[in-house]
Amino acid sequence: xxxxxxxxxxxxxxxxxxxxxxxxxxxxxxxxxxxxxxxxxxxxxxxxxxxxxxxxxxxxxxxxxxxxxxxxxxxxxxxxxxxxxxxxxxxxxxxxxxxxxxxxxxxxxxxxxxxxxxxxxxxxxxxxxxxxxxxxxxxxxxxxxxxxxxxxxxxxxxxxxxxxxxxxxxxxxxxxxxxxxxxxxxxxxxxxxxxxxxxxxxxxxxxxxxxxxxxxxxxxxxxxxxxxxxxxxxxxxxxxxxxxxxxxxxxxxxxxxxxxxxxxxxxxxxxxxxxxxxxxxxxxxxxxxxxxxxxxxxxxxxxxxxxxxx
Amino acid sequence: xxxxxxxxxxxxxxxxxxxxxxxxxxxxxxxxxxxxxxxxxxxxxxxxxxxxxxxxxxxxxxxxxxxxxxxxxxxxxxxxxxxxxxxxxxxxxxxxxxxxxxxxxxxxxxxxxxxxxxxxxxxxxxxxxxxxxxxxxxxxxxxxxxxxxxxxxxxxxxxxxxxxxxxxxxxxxxxxxxxxxxxxxxxxxxxxxxxxxxxxxxxxxxxxxxxxxxxxxxxxxxxxxxxxxxxxxxxxxxxxxxxxxxxxxxxxxxxxxxxxxxx
Numbered sequence: 001x002x003x004x005x006x007x008x009x010x011x012x013x014x015x016x017x018x019x020x021x022x023x024x025x026x027x028x029x030x031x032x033x034x035x036x037x038x039x040x041x042x043x044x045x046x047x048x049x050x051x052x053x054x055x056x057x058x059x060x061x062x063x064x065x066x067x068x069x070x071x072x073x074x075x076x077x078x079x080x081x082x083x084x085x086x087x088x089x090x091x092x093x094x095x096x097x098x099x100x101x102x103x104x105x106x107x108x109x110x111x112x113x114x115x116x117x118x119x120x121x122x123x124x125x126x127x128x129x130x131x132x133x134x135x136x137x138x139x140x141x142x143x144x145x146x147x148x149x150x151x152x153x154x155x156x157x158x159x160x161x162x163x164x165x166x167x168x169x170x171x172x173x174x175x176x177x178x179x180x181x182x183x184x185x186x187x188x189x190x191x192x193x194x195x196x197x198x199x200x201x202x203x204x205x206x207x208x209x210x211x212x213x214x215x216x217x218x219x220x221x222x223x224x225x226x227x228x229x230x231x232x233x234x235x236x237x238x239x240x241x242x243x244x245x246x247x248x249x250x251x252x253x254x255x256x257x258x259x260x261x262x263x264x265x266x267x268x269x270x271x272x273x274x275x276x277x278x279x280x281x282x283x284x285x286x287x288x289x290x291x292x293x294x295x296x297x298x299x300x301x302x303x304x305x306x307x308x309x310x
Numbered sequence: 311x312x313x314x315x316x317x318x319x320x321x322x323x324x325x326x327x328x329x330x331x332x333x334x335x336x337x338x339x340x341x342x343x344x345x346x347x348x349x350x351x352x353x354x355x356x357x358x359x360x361x362x363x364x365x366x367x368x369x370x371x372x373x374x375x376x377x378x379x380x381x382x383x384x385x386x387x388x389x390x391x392x393x394x395x396x397x398x399x400x401x402x403x404x405x406x407x408x409x410x411x412x413x414x415x416x417x418x419x420x421x422x423x424x425x426x427x428x429x430x431x432x433x434x435x436x437x438x439x440x441x442x443x444x445x446x447x448x449x450x451x452x453x454x455x456x457x458x459x460x461x462x463x464x465x466x467x468x469x470x471x472x473x474x475x476x477x478x479x480x481x482x483x484x485x486x487x488x489x490x491x492x493x494x495x496x497x498x499x500x501x502x503x504x505x506x507x508x509x510x511x512x513x514x515x516x517x518x519x520x521x522x523x524x525x526x527x528x529x530x531x532x533x534x535x536x537x538x539x540x541x542x543x544x545x546x547x548x549x550x551x552x553x554x555x556x557x558x559x560x561x562x563x564x565x566x567x568x569x570x571x572x573x
Contacts, residue, residue: 044472046445157388228500232452239476264459264478265440265458265460265477265478266459268420268421268439268440270420270439283380283401283402283420284380284399284401284418284420285379285380285381285382285401288379288380288399294398294417294435296418296436297399297418297437298418298437298455298456299437299439299440299458299476299477301458301496302459302477302478302496302497
């Protein structure tokens with residue numbers, strides 16, 4: 001089933017998007033209790049933020065586990081140094097998830113490829129304002145684990161997952177970062193039936209896929225278009241023709257939040273457009289979780305594409 | 311969890327969403343046979359238990375629920391004749407499986423409102439999501455705003471009235487009953503409908519499989535006028551009528567397993 005949500009504050013206003021998204025996702029826990037994910041956008045900075053996991057959260061906590069993590073962590077720092085990235089901050093958020101703030105000017109793809117060559121390492125996101133946090137459990141427990149309550153920013157998307165097509169692990173959890181393009185993330189509710197065709201097409205163009213999840217295609221597909229200077233709205237419209245299946249997805253870039261609904265209108269989406277913010281979700285309860293007064297909401301129609309700027 | 315011998319109770323609650331031990335809050339203010347209940351902070355199950363407590367134990371026949379908070383499955387399976395008013399929006403499956411109530415929602419509803427309603431009236435002041443009036447069997451479902459896709463899917467009776475626009479495949483697999491759409495409708499109107507009639511005042515994007523335009527009779531005009539007047543919806547001027555083209559009717563031919571038996 002899965003549940004998706006998005007919120008964007010207009011006029012570049014900064015708010016507690018971490019706690020807002022937590023409330024939105026927690027109210028949709030019944031749509032997906034397996035894992036919860038956040039893609040949060042803070043005000044853009046000069047430095048890059050790297051969210052990375054070095055092991056599977058399900059792994060047994062043996063002595064070998066901590067040794068392994070220590071080795072991988074050292075290797076990560078060494079590799080970042082080798083590609084010319086200066087590490088400003090490096091913090092362990094859990095015993096397997098790390099957050100690094102780095103100064104790096106070079107090519108993102110080569111950086112990520114080099115880092116991911118470390119066994120067990122997976123880059124969850126890279127960007128000047130994007131940070132992806134995803135883990136097993138409901139929104140409140142993931143937010144507490146990663147300290148998201150004080151995360152301020154302009155926009156965010158999130159996802160609660162009921163695993164149907166692939167495993168219950170972090171690799172299968174949304175949001176998906178659009179490797180190797182910074183600051184692009186996607187959450188998706190639905191199934192893409194021409195997944196394998198698109199995966200092969202994109203792999204031929206040199207993209208890597210971290211999971212077996214069909215939703216990852218959307219992120220990479222859109223980022224590939226954005227990289228060729230296609231405007232976000234056009235890219236999303238083209239995706240409606242290119243993707244088969246049923247879907248509602250939300251995509252975010254550094255400045256924009258876009259949403260698409262398939263031509264069969266098979267997956268839900270409720271939309272609230274206020275003067276200072278736009279909130280959307282699979283269910284109205286999620287929007288009510290962040291807005292306390294009576295509001296008018298509606299369901300976008302089949303094949304509808306909408307884009308907002310922060 | 312209480313162990314009750316000889317009574318079936320839900321005991322499996324792995325996700326913590328079932329609330330097997332929930333009880334009616336009994337916080338409604340009852341005056342002159344009317345009750346007002348503030349649903350703020352209560353779960354779906356407790357809101358429904360409160361409505362049931364008022365109807366069954368207290369014999370109240372006029373209930374107002376404040377702050378329903380777009381929760382799902384509110385006001386379902388009510389088989390008493392009563393008046394219900396919700397001051398706010400409902401989530402999915404609101405007022406489903408009802409037989410008798412006259413309900414009003416001063417807000418919006420999500421997917422599948424009034425599904426399988428047997429009799430009664432449900433009036434929504436704002437928009438409704440997809441599948442409004444799914445498998446409706448009787449009564450009137452009135453949405454003053456817009457509705458999503460597949461309105462009245464598998465409708466088997468009753469009337470659905472939409473003041474605004476309707477989305478994709480309105481009247482999909484409809485079998486009986488009426489739909490009155492005052493605005494525009496999306497593609498695939500009346501796709502695979504077996505019977506019944508759909509009246510549209512606005513633009514029709516496209517017709518679905520085996521849906522054809524029919525002649526609007528005086529009886530139709532009279533019925534439309536009556537229904538719209540009853541709910542205070544402005545008559546948009548002129549309607550077009552759509553019904554089944556009967557090209558897909560193959561009731562004479564035997565099913566493959568029946569043929570085996572007969573031949």
